[in-house]
Amino acid sequence: MSKERIKISPDLYDIMPSDYQDLVQSATYGKEDRGWKDIGTSKELIEQHSLCAGCPESMAFRYILASLPNPEDTVMVGSTGCTSLVFPMVAVHNIHSLFGNQNAIASGLKRALSVRFPDRVKDVVVLAGDGATVDIGLDMTLQAWFRQEKFTTICFDNELYANTGGQESGLMQKGFVAKMAPVGKLFDKVRLPEIARESGCHYVVNCTVSKPSLVEKVIRNSVLIAREIGPTYVQLYTPCILEIGKNSMEGLQEMRDSEKPTERFAYKEYVSEPAKQLLAELATKDKERKAAAKQLAGKA
Amino acid sequence: MAETKSHIGTQNKKGQTYTDPWKMLNEAPRKPSFYTGSEVIKEAIRRASCDVMIAYPITPQSEAAALIGELFAEGYIGDYFRGESEFAVMSQCAGAAFGGARVFTTTAGPGTMRAMENFPMWAGARLPIQMIVTCRGINSPLSIQPDTLEIAYLLNTGMLVWHAETAQDFFDWILKGYMVSEEPDVHLPLALCCDGFFVTHTKDVVNLTPTDMCLPPYDPYRSPVPCMDMECPPVRMMRDPFVMKSNYISYATHASWQQEVWAAVERSRKHTIHWLDGLIDTENADAEVMIVASGTAVSQGREAIRLLEDEGVRCGLVKVKSLRPWPAEEICEATKNAKHIFVPEFNVTGWLAKEIKATIPNSERVHAGPHVCGGMTMPPEIIVSEIKTALGLRSESLAGRGS
């Protein structure tokens, strides 16, 4: 979609919903350096949300949507779960079909978009909970990676099934007593980031969403690498404050506590060799672009 | 959005000419060819301008799915791959259709059942995917033999459901299927069913259209719902997602959409009649004894009619081509003079007889059967015997049954 396309016909201006008018007037579409700092100053791709007050998923959503390199041509694929309640309020095309099939939907979607738009960039981003990613949808998650499908998979890891009230998930810690895990979870947290690396992902990050600049960098990298090279995976700790018994103000601290070097969400990153090369090339181009812009500004 | 323009008369990458579908299917010269049903599926897809085909092996459709892979290698299809399971394949098909592609897949029996959650989703999302179902047994003990039980499950998904009798039906209906399911007022998936092996693995003379003609490409912008390609501007769809709300608006939203899907099935009726030349075919419609059947049971019914004629019993036939939309009026009309209606079926539950009983007046006229299941063949003599017994005529005992 070109930015031109979202212009409103002057004759229809006053009957367009205000949401839409705002989007056209002050969205970050087309802005090369869009990022989380635009939140609150530019029109966001998400504003209201229907998650619990203080749910870290809502912060994660904001940072991710603000960091998409190319929202004008990005389609997101979700899955049933808390995230599916947010997608109807997100201003990019988004598909919610069933529980767990997000990476299969994205595979078909990305291939269709490649067939239909061979000369254009169309990014696909999957965003789903840990139940959808690692349990019911695991074969489809892995097989998309094996097949080297060119899209990013983001897992909102809240270490349980939040939407159905806190049942055991594969990403839950061992020993945690949950609904349907009445004597505590019997096996370790599935090591999905390692599995992702072994399965062919070119960029894998495991972290929390406590630092917006870090989330921005990770999301940008993961989308750009997926676009050019192959699958990427980002696992973000978005604790379900409701189910672990925290107050709405305590989500941030919970994430900070879990990202300490010895904890399960200590920052971990894997970049494949071709991905490293691409990132280096992109960094050089970025520098050149910024220098040129500075020069131009100096002349003006 | 990309411009919607006519492609007719122009050529695709393979040098095939996009041809007016009506002319291609009704006026273009046809070449008789001796092919298996699976090969016929390949030949139809060669002319269908498909963008994406996704495959998974299950007998008896594996051969067709593999042959379409050859078409991809030859450059007739945009993309092709084997998914990881039928549930995944149907989800991949959904993704491709959401992205505006013309999509094709094939499945059978247990595969259909494994994928089942996708079908009402396809219909609800208005994805005009075409799926060939080469029916086979679905229950334990495992069977690969033809058995049409799975059609019963498809009938309530919101998909269009057609039941082909012959390979010729298959060839024509695959192409016509896209014409019906892609109409803006329909835009629904189509399950094009046949009885596995009987149609897929036998050779028949099929009249094919020229290889250098193909259907015009799919235009996703004729869809009644937005194509998920970011070519039309997105808006936040809702301020307050109704999914999890227990209030009247959420119920009404879901209910009205469900009704809209079924209304679209109804709206497909006129297009189906146009392309298939009616939802049913009839023979001897004034007879007092009628056979109503779908799929290869129709062929067996035809043979039974010939045998009955030799014995002085006049019998008519209704071939039900489309199961969704359901030809209620047509069946009522075609059976209005019938005192006895027989419904031979290749399944144990008799879903077609149930549908007919629920449709026609004086439904005690319907004799549900004969039924064969588990992949049994249905010798026409069984149909003859069932009819003669019901009419109180002496019937010779059938071989193998004892006396």
Ligand SMILES: Cc1ncc(C[n+]2csc(CCOP(=O)(O)OP(=O)(O)O)c2C)c(N)n1
């Ligand atoms: C086939 C199927 N089984 C079960 C469900 C019920 N269900 C809805 S959401 C959910 C759990 C989601 O958990 P997760 O993916 O971790 O996301 P979260 O809600 O934690 O964000 C389940 C089991 C469903 N919708 N579909």
Ligand code: SF4
């Ligand atoms: S249930 Fe948990 S994960 Fe879901 S919105 Fe509430 S706090 Fe967030």
